Amino acid sequence: MSNLRRIDLNLLLTLDALLKEQNVTRTAERLHFSQPSISVHLARLREIFDDPLLLPGPRGMRPTARAEALREPLRQALAALEQAIAPAAPFDPQRDVHTWRVAASDYSESAILLPLMAELRRQAPATRMAIVEHAPQRLAQQTVQEGVDLVFHTGDEGAQGLCQQVLFTEKYVLAGRADHPRLRQPLSPEAFCELEQVIVSPTGGGFQGITDEILTRRGLSRRVVLSVPHFLFMKAVLESSDLVAMLPARLAMANPALIVLPPPVELPGFEMAMFWPERVHRDPAHRWLREFIRAGISGSA
Structure with missing residues (x-):
């Protein structure tokens, strides 16, 4: 980790482009930097790696042995970083594999989940759902300690810190x-x-x-x-x-x-609501499930 503190991402991007272009001018154009900026980056890279990295050659620049050794690990690392920071892919219910953990009472199982189960299997055939017994006195703790990501409970007894959406009023x-x-x-x-x-x-x-x-x-x-x-x-x-x-x-x-x-x-009567923690609020699969439940309840009202 001490080596990582000495370098920033722009330097690694510059090195990757230099190894591909083997030319300062083309690298500058590729990265939309000025040519002097690329030269400054290269000088900094040579200092960090204690190696010339690229040397003048008859047709541009040629990488040193150290630079050649860096080429593939650097490409893989940047590709992994790109994937890590890419926007979350939309959830495809027909193809994506996912497991939801839901806490529900027997009332919620019968009144909410059971009527929707056949349609859920039809629309999201690669998914799984684990239904666990809900603990009314510790709803928030279940989402942390037991990995529960959706809870059905009465709306007037919501847990502090959980997102909430009322589904219907029961009589x-x-x-x-x-x-x-x-x-x-x-x-x-x-x-x-x-x-x-x-x-x-x-x-x-x-x-x-x-x-x-x-x-x-x-x-x-x-x-x-x-x-x-x-x-x-x-x-x-x-x-x-x-x-x-x-x-x-x-x-x-x-x-x-x-x-x-x-x-x-x-x-x-009483309001029936679903609750979920902030950690899954923007998750595409979880958002799809919440919308599926809300639409299914509205359609059966």
């Missing part, structure tokens, strides 16, 4: 099995509270949520008899029992095994 519906005898028409809050219900508790074991808070304000309470950690299991329970649930609409609407009714009490 809740009342859902149960398609032939449920009590779900033939919209229910009053009182009738709703009489039904046995299942709730998703992401933190594990909870039996209350925002629905219970709203019911309490009205002097009501419901019968939550089952608490589960994932929506996937909740849907299986609804399809095979008389239990009902307040379910995000995107998980229920396309399921013919479930019947969907308006919620018996007005519930606030």
Whole structure:
């Protein structure tokens, strides 16, 4: 590294051109420098390498043995440097190989990724996607410590320092099995509270949520008899029992095994967003994936 500190890139470019042209005038024209500037560069190069490098000859200049030894390594080094600083190539989804690491809950897997997966495979057949379980309390750390480059999470709980784009606003519906005898028409809050219900508790074991808070304000309470950690299991329970649930609409609407009714009490929805770290913000492959997801969500709305 001490040798590199003694030289700048212009000197290496001049040496490369001199070895190709073997003429100071043509080298000056090639590099758009004045002829005296090239002579100054050559003098500096001779000092650095402690070698004449190019000597007068019958037809211009002839390289010394030291210069000949430098020719190919110098060409390769400049080519590698040119490649390193070249603008990032556009992402070609039909041909480029790439792996994305995505953190998602089972809701995001079902509501966002699953509907887009077939089209993603069609448009980007050489890519791979690793879906890992997301950790709501440490979204930013996942992007650093686990190499995650895209996270799906509610927009009101974004992580500090991550880029963000809201995808859609989700609402809740009342859902149960398609032939449920009590779900033939919209229910009053009182009738709703009489039904046995299942709730998703992401933190594990909870039996209350925002629905219970709203019911309490009205002097009501419901019968939550089952608490589960994932929506996937909740849907299986609804399809095979008389239990009902307040379910995000995107998980229920396309399921013919479930019947969907308006919620018996007005519930606030939530924004669903995708988050990503600055390190991939301008990456062509990552930008393509974000646009693909955004367009796919908009098309299915």
